[in-house]
Amino acid sequence: QQQVKQSPQSLIVQKGGIPIINCAYENTAFDYFPWYQQFPGKGPALLIAIRPDVSEKKEGRFTISFNKSAKQFSLHIMDSQPGDSATYFCAAANAGNMLTFGGGTRLMVKP
Amino acid sequence: NAGVTQTPKFRILKIGQSMTLQCTQDMNHNYMYWYRQDPGMGLKLIYYSVGAGITDKGEVPNGYNVSRSTTEDFPLRLELAAPSQTSVYFCASSLQGSNQPQHFGDGTRLSIL
Numbered sequence: 001q002q003q004v005k006q007s008p009q010s011l012i013v014q015k016g017g018i019p020i021i022n023c024a025y026e027n028t029a030f031d032y033f034p035w036y037q038q039f040p041g042k043g044p045a046l047l048i049a050i051r052p053d054v055s056e057k058k059e060g061r062f063t064i065s066f067n068k069s070a071k072q073f074s075l076h077i078m079d080s081q082p083g084d085s086a087t088y089f090c091a092a093a094n095a096g097n098m099l100t101f102g103g104g105t106r107l108m109v110k111p
Numbered sequence: 112n113a114g115v116t117q118t119p120k121f122r123i124l125k126i127g128q129s130m131t132l133q134c135t136q137d138m139n140h141n142y143m144y145w146y147r148q149d150p151g152m153g154l155k156l157i158y159y160s161v162g163a164g165i166t167d168k169g170e171v172p173n174g175y176n177v178s179r180s181t182t183e184d185f186p187l188r189l190e191l192a193a194p195s196q197t198s199v200y201f202c203a204s205s206l207q208g209s210n211q212p213q214h215f216g217d218g219t220r221l222s223i224l
Contacts, residue, residue, distance in 0.1 A: 009151070032210040043115070043201050043215030044154070051210070089153055095209045097142060098169070101153030 003027075004092050006102025013080055014110050021075045021105045023090035028071070030092035034099070035064065035075050038087045047088070048075075080109045113137050117202050117216035124192045124223045132187040132219050134202030140214070141207040143185040144169075145177065147198040148218070154201060160185055161207070192223045 006023045013019045023033075032051060036044035050057045050064040050073065057064045061078040077084055090102040118133045136143065141162045146154040156169030160179040174196055176188040185204075189196060199220050203213040 004153070006153070034212065041217065043203075043217050045215065046212040049210075049212070091153075093209070097205060097209050097211055097213075098156060098159065099144075099154075099213060101146075101155070103151065103153045 004090060004100050004102040006090050006105060008105060009103065010106040010108075012108045012110065015080065015082060017080050017109070019077050019080055019084075019107055019109070021088055021090070021107075022072065023074065023092075023102050024070075024072045025092050025100075026071065027092070027094070027100075029094050030100075031095065032093040032097075033064070033066065033073050034091050034093070035062075036089045036091065036101075038089065038104075044089055077107075080107075082109045082111050085109050115202055115204055115214055115216035117200075117219050119219060120217070121220045122222070124189075124221065126192060126194065126223060128192050129188070129190050130192070132189075132200055132202075132221070134185045134187070134216060135183050136185075136202075136204040136214070137183065138204060138214065139182060140204035141182065142205045142211070142213075143179065144203045144205075144213065145175070145185070145187045146201045146203065147171065147196075148201060149198050157187065157200075189221075194223050197221060197223045 034049035037047045038044040063076045066073045091099040144159045145157040158177040205211040205213045
């Protein structure tokens with residue numbers, strides 16, 4: 001069964017802190033690893049994505065680190081802000097663009 | 112651009128009733144998807160379509176049906192609503208091919224009592 005395991009389920013940090021969300025996958029056929037951000041009452045929105053031939057990708061304050069041998073990847077949010085408070089989902093896709101999602105992490109950034 | 116539009120936003124059904132969740136996109140995307148999101152869980156794929164007239168099952172298709180008669184529309188049908196189908200349903204679309212970002216609607220919150 002294709003699975004993506006995400007941790008922690010919830011996370012509270014102070015403004016300016018660096019929350020880290022971790023994901024692990026099993027299926028080595030996955031070749032695309034996006035992160036989605038979801039605000040209450042809204043659908044998920046693509047935040048950043050990485051392919052397994054790259055070990056790190058940065059977009060603004062968001063960084064994905066990827067460890068192909070361990071089958072793990074993580075999201076770091078630098079200088080976190082209260083506006084970053086949301087639920088974050090990691091996902092993995094195969095060549096057919098079908099996404100398998102992790103269980104989600106509810107992040108709260110305190111002012 | 113409206114992107115992906117889902118209707119209704121909220122609905123309460125009685126056990127055994129049927130309904131259709133509507134999804135339309137204006138981005139001319141070939142691929143469309145239906146997911147359900149249960150509390151504390153990630154999104155699970157119900158059905159997907161790679162083009163008009165072509166649909167296929169995802170991870171959790173039981174109790175649902177879909178059709179794709181046009182590129183723009185991808186309705187999801189519940190024939191005999193059951194309490195286990197209480198969830199938030201999201202429709203998404205993407206360009207054809209791998210590694211394409213999926214664009215989501217804002218969801219339909221469905222309660223079955």
